[in-house]
Amino acid sequence: MKHWWWKLLGVLLLLGASVAALRVPLSPALVHVEPGRIAPGPVELTLTGYNTHFAQEGVKVFLENGGERLCATEVQVLSPTLVQARFDVPEGLRDHLSNVVVVDVTHGRLAIPGAVFTTGTGDGSGVESCAETLADAAPVKTFTFPNRNILYESIRNLCFHVPMWFAMIVLMAISVWKSVRALGSNDLDDDRAALHAVQVGLLFCGMGLVTGSIWARATWGTWWTNDVKLNGSAVTALIYLAYLVLRGSVQDPHKRARLAGIYNIFAFALLVMFLFVVPRLNAVDSLHPANGGNDGFGDLDLDDRLRTVFYPACMGWILMATWMYDLRLRAARLQERLER
Amino acid sequence: MKKLLTSLPAALVGMPLWAQAPGWVEDSLYRSGKINAVVVVVAVILVGLAVWMFRMDRRITAMERDRAKGS
Numbered sequence: 001m002k003h004w005w006w007k008l009l010g011v012l013l014l015l016g017a018s019v020a021a022l023r024v025p026l027s028p029a030l031v032h033v034e035p036g037r038i039a040p041g042p043v044e045l046t047l048t049g050y051n052t053h054f055a056q057e058g059v060k061v062f063l064e065n066g067g068e069r070l071c072a073t074e075v076q077v078l079s080p081t082l083v084q085a086r087f088d089v090p091e092g093l094r095d096h097l098s099n100v101v102v103v104d105v106t107h108g109r110l111a112i113p114g115a116v117f118t119t120g121t122g123d124g125s126g127v128e129s130c131a132e133t134l135a136d137a138a139p140v141k142t143f144t145f146p147n148r149n150i151l152y153e154s155i156r157n158l159c160f161h162v163p164m165w166f167a168m169i170v171l172m173a174i175s176v177w178k179s180v181r182a183l184g185s186n187d188l189d190d191d192r193a194a195l196h197a198v199q200v201g202l203l204f205c206g207m208g209l210v211t212g213s214i215w216a217r218a219t220w221g222t223w224w225t226n227d228v229k230l231n232g233s234a235v236t237a238l239i240y241l242a243y244l245v246l247r248g249s250v251q252d253p254h255k256r257a258r259l260a261g262i263y264n265i266f267a268f269a270l271l272v273m274f275l276f277v278v279p280r281l282n283a284v285d286s287l288h289p290a291n292g293g294n295d296g297f298g299d300l301d302l303d304d305r306l307r308t309v310f311y312p313a314c315m316g317w318i319l320m321a322t323w324m325y326d327l328r329l330r331a332a333r334l335q336e337r338l339e340r
Numbered sequence: 341m342k343k344l345l346t347s348l349p350a351a352l353v354g355m356p357l358w359a360q361a362p363g364w365v366e367d368s369l370y371r372s373g374k375i376n377a378v379v380v381v382v383a384v385i386l387v388g389l390a391v392w393m394f395r396m397d398r399r400i401t402a403m404e405r406d407r408a409k410g411s
Contacts (some may be wrong), residue, residue, distance in 0.1 A: 153373035153374045157378055219374075339406075
């Protein structure tokens with residue numbers, strides 16, 4: 001086998017990263033508070049945790065409202081993931097929305113921002129109960145992924161969906177490089193390499209679109225939306241499909257190589273525009289992370305746990321994609337030799 | 341190749357039309373911390389790779405047949 005070491009490296013990176021991406025637990029978090037509306041008077045809140053291990057003792061619950069803390073009068077741990085807290089809500093809470101916060105020794109501080117809504121606001125309750133007793137506990141450090149509301153377990157898709165696009169971009173970059181070489185050398189083999197890089201790149205583009213669509217359904221509630229990033233990626237796919245159509249419409253191989261080579265340079269420039277420049281302009285809004293002024297996953301990943309899995313996954317997929325392109329190109333060369 | 345060329349744009353254009361997925365698909369995507377969204381994504385990638393492998397296999401089989409005929 002030719003150059004087997006980088007292929008083995010690709011497989012090992014992919015294997016390790018995929019197992020980690022599926023197996024690393026999410027960090028504990030509060031995911032649900034019931035009811036979502038409170039009024040002055042006695043209130044009982046039920047808090048649902050995810051991957052939490054609430055102990056019977058030492059769990060404290062409070063509401064944060066306009067800089068004030070309102071502590072639960074009674075906390076009952078029903079199960080490691082279920083806590084009931086009773087409050088005497090005073091008149092005059094400052095803000096409509098309160099954060100619900102749980103503090104204990106194992107988890108430190110868990111919170112849902114703006115989880116409960118209060119009708120009617122005042123100048124503050126004047127309550128400062130328990131503020132000093134709640135020294136923030138230090139959580140036990142384990143290797144976990146960030147647990148973010150809306151995303152939850154689907155955060156693992158970062159290590160599958162995003163590398164598809166990275167692999168595609170690398171293949172399209174290989175393709176444009178081969179095209180430039182073909183234009184300079186008039187060598188049909190360079191042109192063939194450009195074609196096969198685009199074909200494998202389109203496979204990854206297709207998988208990126210479909211996986212993105214599934215992820216969108218689970219997080220944004222729709223398979224497709226007129227988002228600048230989504231439309232940009234769809235247009236990119238169409239641009240490269242048009243590259244194949246253009247090739248199919250020219251009979252003479254040398255003429256085809258020149259035309260396709262020039263088109264490919266424009267196609268790559270448009271790819272960079274549609275995937276990286278336009279969605280990042282401050283003038284546009286986007287749902288997609290890291291676009292239209294949104295936070296990327298780097299901002300969630302405070303302790304670099306996601307990165308240690310995400311980077312090997314990207315590297316592994318890029319190497320696999322390059323290997324696939326290599327196989328495809330070698331097969332095409334053999335085919336030509338057979339046809340001669 | 342032709343089939344692929346015609347089916348891909350159709351899939352792109354048709355994407356918003358899938359919005360009415362059956363209820364059980366919706367439910368299973370949201371249940372238990374949305375882990376099924378990950379399962380489906382991984383499945384799609386594996387299916388994509390499998391399709392590619394089959395096409396590659398067909399290509400090589402055709403070459404083998406040509407060679408058998410030639411010699």
